[in-house]
Amino acid sequence: MSDRIDAAGAVLWRPDPDDRTGRTLQIALVHRPRYDDWSLPKGKLEPGEGTRAAAVREVAEETGFRVALGRHLGQVRYPVTRPRRATKHVDYFAALALAGRFAPNEEVDALRWYPLVEAVRHLSYPHDERMVAAFADLPAELTALLLVRHAKAGSRAGWDGPDSRRPLSATGRRQLPPLTALAGLYAPDRVHAAPLVRCVDTVAGIADQAGVSVLTEPLLSEKGYAGAEETAVARFLEIAAGGGCPVVCSQGGVIPDLLSRVAGSAGSAPVPELLPMRRPESKKASVWVLFFTAGGDPALVAAEYVQQP
Template sequence: MSPATTDPAAEYADPPVKANILAAGAVLWRPAGGTGSDTGSDALEIALVHRPKYDDWSLPKGKLDPGETPVITTVREVAEETGLNSRLGRYLGHVTYPVTGHRKLKRVDYWAARVVDGEFEANLEVDVLEWRRLDTVMDALSYPMDRTIVRNFLRQPADTATLLLVRHAKAGRHDRYNGADDDARPLEKAGRAQARALVPNLLAFGAAEIVSAPAARCVQTVTPLAENLGVDVELEPLFSESGYAAAPDAALKRARDLVSADVVRVISSQGKVIPDLLENWAATDGIALPPARNRKGSVWVLSFHQGRLVAADHLDRHLTPTDLPQG
């Protein structure tokens, strides 16, 4: 069955029919043999799972639980079906298809996910996990839509470094703030809830260190994450609106310096910084950015290969929990 769309940029277009079953999954990968540092495309293995209920071979995936985001679901479902813990990377697009025997439409969002640790054990949903080299994975998959997602995965290098760029959460309106110093304007109640909800979503991408513009609302947005990780928030004036306006090139250089193959860092910044910073970065490295509203509490997942920006995925809807009955 052909998917309605698998283009990552197409997630911002309104689908003709709204899916009423939501799911998420991953292209789960590791270096061939499970060890070593060679992660070129010829040295990768992709995990396929066999589901005895359907007698098929597919990518690991599953339905969103009430209150989950697709990002959180992906990590949970991979762990439940494969026994493996993973770290998410690039967004790979989504597929939509009708559910056989039901008047329902299912949407599945996919991410690249690298194995961190764990061990497979057969369970009620999956009885066999096979690691497949790229020359055999396509023929082994049961569904064309899974092959399309794997092709999306292969369009960029698998082994990428990740940088997470967060716009601060809701902090009320500037013109309604009574304080003399706008940098002291705190998060409002809804913003504090956003900050707490960001924690498991950012951890899904391996967030480990945090750098923030000095404004209180920026620092407060990543404080729950810092508390969870047990780390300090490093302040960087270049990521503030005034600091960026005075030295945009220096701010971009500072952001580039935070990219690391060894650690995933989070930058918390502001609305008048992020769009221009990303436009300059994307233009320099020769990629096109997807359309994005850059709303408060949204996140850019930036992926790099050998220091070059190769993908920029904007998470907004993907950070919104669903209470949709999954049927």
């Protein structure tokens, strides 16, 4: 049995800078002199690193661009012989180029931007072509909304104040750095939370990183949601309709029902990660990355559940 090598990469894209209408886009291909090939930027995971973080890091190292991570496009597997005989597993994501400049390096000596159809003709490998096809299945410009369940809080029995003031536990505080790092991969620009200390504190670091304040959402607390589900869903979709990359922190008594209602709303695609579940997962400090169509009435078209180790 061959060894396994885990890697991650991205379909790096941007609006065509020469198209004033903003309707066309380009994707980046990199040339690796060691193999004399044209491929999507990718690389091996570092020890303890997740696929999403690796994809963002590898794109930056190979292309010089800072990105906003997008949806997961799929995983490809193929045999390699260098540096050893193994099977390589590569997870690919969409990634919007935000800023940067390419500079030749040891691994990549050239980068070229191509329109989508033309890029496929220049790729050296069929598995890269499949990832570009997966990227083209949905619009490039989607709103990524991060729905977060608050980190672990202290026990109710050990707290004698109002429940809304119950703070995070020591374990909950340890959950915050990886959660903040994960959210940062998507370049969030707005942060919302149910008006409970444990919810606000869970996303405070994300808000600080983005340079914004946490906006409280009473309807997205368990107390506010009960009996006002339709109004709460409408508020949630209003946040999604604002575009960009919002973060919303809520509670375990809200998130599963909210997800089911949003997934079943008009215009939303049947999302396999949601609809077969009678009660969608929602562990403490976990994140649902929800992708909505941009502009107008947002429709949910993809969803990914990320649980912290």
